[in-house]
Amino acid sequence: MDRVHLNPPPAADVAERADAHSVAPLLNCLLREIAEPHRPPEGERRVYRLRGSGRLLRVLGERRPAEPEVRRDGAWQRIGHAELVKLVADELRRHTGSPNHELPAEILDSRDALAALLTARARATPPDDPYLRSEQSLLTGHPYHPAPKARGGGPVATWLPYAPEAHARFPLTLLGLREDAVVEEGDTSALDALGEAPPGYRLLPAHPWQLDLVGPALADAFADGRLLRLGTTDFDAWPTAAIRTLYAPARDLFLKFSLDVRITNDIRRLWRHDLLKLRRTDSLTATALAALDGPAAWLADRGYRTADFAFEELAVLVRDGLRDSVLPGATPLLAAGLVEGFEGSPLHGARDPAAWWRAYLAQVVPPALAAFADHGVVLEAHLQNVLVAVDTDGLPVQALFRDAEGVKLLPDVSRAAGWERLVYCLVVNHLVEIAGALAEHHPGLDPWPAVRRELARHGLPEIPALLASPTLPGKTNLLLRWTGADGADARYLPLPNPLLRA
Incomplete structure (x- = not known):
């Protein structure tokens, strides 16, 4: 990612903004799922009763609530993000009768990831292309998820170089996959144009972050020659809002990878059961959109390629680019x-x-x-x-x-x-x-x-x-x-x- 500012934003400012951005979606979830309006708004603040404990909570605003306050000893007391996380965990234990030690840590990880993204974003150059700017704009992310920016709890240095919110771009890692280990379906010809594979091998691009995550499990495949490292592409790919889906403008190509990290609700693998039904689903969807009387378009998932010994871990899906689908001049x-x-x-x-x-x-x-x-x-x-x-x-x-x-x-x-x-x-x-x-x-x-x-x-x-x-x-x-x-x-x-x- 390009760096353009020599001085990072003040740490206190980053912390305050990270807390504010993280409080809003957590409050949205809390108020939607385990709270109910208690009485008419007090000015710009809305008052709720929490179902688990009966406590009263009031917030500023409605669409992106802020500045949570809890009623204690007859007065409203402001609580910060860390205390809100504890309150949410307590309410959920009371409401469901079940403990969960993983989610509070995930919510705190999301807040810390957001702080890292704010710092990195202040030093990075946004893309000139408005499409890429729109894909890489999601600093706060899903407004109704408790941990929208969690990155699996790993060190910042392992994921930040691949973060769309930090305006990242990077070359793809190219692997050679021995032909007898190739599994593919659909049109994957675009992958063969990404570089040159030696005789007896097919090209298999990999997301460098995913390769770091699953690399130790592939040691035997590299040792016995089923996999070769062939360097990197001579062009950059840009991570889109989905993080594991990358767009290569030079090739007008989208590639979607597995990523063994929990992002919002799922571990973001290309699961075998989804890949095996991909052709049927994509074909029927393409037919449905093509039959419409209007300009709507479907960006087809043309096909996938992977290794038989690491079917989900190394899978890559090929998706249509934009140039043949978007109306001229739009x-x-x-x-x-x-x-x-x-x-x-x-x-x-x-x-x-x-x-x-x-x-x-x-x-x-x-x-x-x-x-x-x-x-x-x-x-x-x-x-x-x-x-x-x-x-x-x-x-x-x-x-x-x-x-x-x-x-x-x-x-x-x-x-x-x-x-x-x-x-x-x-x-x-x-x-x-x-x-x-x-x-x-x-x-x-x-x-x-x-x-x-x-x-x-x-x-x-x-x-x-x-x-x-x-x-x-x-x-x-x-x-x-x-x-x-x-x-x-x-x-x-x-x-x-x-x-x-x-």
């Missing part, structure tokens, strides 16, 4: 980046925010609904899996969807379960967040009547019930992590539905 941007904010974001600078929002909805909503209605494809249309391309005026003109690993198919899941997942990903995780950011930057705009009108245009039988429901499904990431549930085992609780109010 600029793709990560939807999550629009919420987080970055230099040049069109959400901030929209001259007519209501028109901008209508254009956004017209690009994002119809493809997700049509894929479900006409093809039984449940896109994981959350903020990190959707790119929105804008024209030269910053107006949304196209949506691009990605990540076959997160797609669900009917009837592999029931229609009801698929619809609930789609509503969570598209409405709760995505539109609620974009709407909140837009209203924050453009006071006076009510974004929800436009969402209601856009949804009502579509003839799915589930739409009337969605518009009339008092609640929407909200994922319980805090309870999922506390109870040790599988990361893919989504559990939901009811949230107030802003569509009903609209």
Whole structure:
């Protein structure tokens, strides 16, 4: 990563900002999952009763709560991040009846990682490309996860060189994989163009961080010649918001790797069961998006290559690049980046925010609904899996969807379960967040009547019930992590539905 500032930010400033950025998502989880509104707001502060202990907690603001205070001895007392972590752990023990020593450490690791990212980011040069800036903008990350920036608890030096939030870029490690050990499916020809393998070998790129993590387990393969080290690529790849998915602009290529680190709810491996169903899922999703009457596009996961002796550890997935998918003259941007904010974001600078929002909805909503209605494809249309391309005026003109690993198919899941997942990903995780950011930057705009009108245009039988429901499904990431549930085992609780109010 390029360094441009000689003087790091003051440690006290970094600590204060890291605490503030870490308090907000932890409070969001606590208030969503194990608290309830207690009485009318006290000015700008909202008061909640915690279900585990009955304690009263009040916070400043609603969308990104701050400055938590606990009621003690008849007075409100401010608590910092470390004390909030202890309070959350105590509430969860009381609420669930179960202990968990891992999650508090993970939450503290997330806060410390954020401090390291703040320091590194102040010294780094952001990419010139607005698309890459949007991918690398997620300093705070998932607003409803208790530890959105945790990096597995490892030393900072092991992961910081690969952190998108620190504007990292780096070459890929190239391995030679003996031909009799190759396992692959789909179109992996782009991998063979990354360098030159000796006779009897195929190229296998590796994420250098992953290779550091699993390297000791591969010692025998390097010793007996199943694997060779062939150096690095002659170009850099940029980590995207997903961290383990890298974009190589010089080759217009996305590569997704295994990464044996817990990031949010999952150890981020390319799991065997997901890879074995990849072709079917990707093919059906590509067919669904291609059948639409409009510019929406699917960034296909073309295929994967790995080693038979390290199937998950060394797997690499090849994904379509941008040039053949994005409309001519348009600029793709990560939807999550629009919420987080970055230099040049069109959400901030929209001259007519209501028109901008209508254009956004017209690009994002119809493809997700049509894929479900006409093809039984449940896109994981959350903020990190959707790119929105804008024209030269910053107006949304196209949506691009990605990540076959997160797609669900009917009837592999029931229609009801698929619809609930789609509503969570598209409405709760995505539109609620974009709407909140837009209203924050453009006071006076009510974004929800436009969402209601856009949804009502579509003839799915589930739409009337969605518009009339008092609640929407909200994922319980805090309870999922506390109870040790599988990361893919989504559990939901009811949230107030802003569509009903609209």
